[in-house]
Amino acid sequence: MNCADSRTYLPAYLDDELDVAESLYVQRHLAACEDCRQAQDAQLALRSALRDPGLYAYPSADFSKRIEATVRRAAKEEARSQRSSWFALLRLDSFRWVPAAAALVIVTTVGAFLITNSMRSSHDQLIASAVLTGHIRSLQPGHLIDVPSSDRHTVKPWFQGKLDFSPPVPDLSELGWTLVGGRLDYVDGRPVAVLVYQRRMHNINVFLWPNHGSADDIIRQEDAQGYQILHWNGAETTYWVVSDLNKAELLELARALRGH
């Protein structure tokens, strides 16, 4: 091994990333070469300067407690949303009678146009809980939007290059839905687009990504912890809409989005 090779291998040698034979070559060269030993000493001096424990940034005890509480709250929310799911609602044990009856009334009222299906698959349950978590997270300060704009011509191009699809961004302002911006989120193992609309003081998160499965355009509805979740599979796009807005108004939005 010559000096040039030795300098190339030196960092990996010191980082313990060479195999035994390679390490041996470097060692032999170092034993014989004063210059390369100096280079090694410089690397080691830098390493010990960087590994100075005084440079390591430790979280405060308060912060550690806060994170623990945050995670426990997320777990509780998840448990609650699983319990309160539509699926559980339909198990007609005595405790569930009242909400089940209420649900039946709603189904009848809304009529044949809207078939409120139960979200049967556990896969849908997982997504519902993910979009709900995404919605709640988005309500924390600074998390709602990545691209603040009411102009669909600003929001739509923003997604380009960030996603492998181009999400439809309809302008629904005439119907009373103000587009406030968009952001990226991560749901069901893939990056998704989120459009944020507002009505009065309510934020509505519209999660969307390409639909590769079957499309029926049927709006499914679920409530969880005071939030409404609407979901349908359009011909090209899967939609999940989450908000604390009342169900009737949210259905208006869903229909408007579906029409586009």
Add this chain to the structure above:
Amino acid sequence: MTSQEKLCRFEEQISPHLKSAYNLARWLTRSHEDAEDVVQESFLRAFSAFESLRGENARPWLLTIVRNTSMTWLKRNRSAGAMIGFEEMLVEPSEDSPDPEEILLITCDREQVRQALAQMPLDFREAVILREMEGLSYREISATIGVPLGTVMSRLSRGREWLKRILSTPSSPRPVQPEEGAGPR
């Protein structure tokens, strides 16, 4: 897995790495408040994606989330200097500084090292922090940053050379030292 089981396993496998998560976020964002925000968001993401962790080492998995959240955060809050990290934007130390291979490191002053690390281009900084402070292997760093192994090696080696030049030439003109941009204290 029930929510309770998930919480138990999360607290057993992920929570012990809060320290690493914070250290990385702190060195990437260079701010205490931002690091806390990034870590909080990362833990929520980690919790909701926890089922996807299978068999891999939990710490690099968590650090990948922290790293990506930090990058999103930096892009969102793009401020002067925050995005210096592209290799072509790298300002090399002056040519007449001594060849780092030929001299020993001159300073071991912690504050100077801290300044140098905080000013290091982002691409180099993340590789160096993951290697030197978090002790990740090249392969783990490659997965965390999402670049090939060869790129990890080249960034580490260029980052270290960069640091050696900065730290061994205290008399040469140094980059502006940003007050706020300084590393963790």
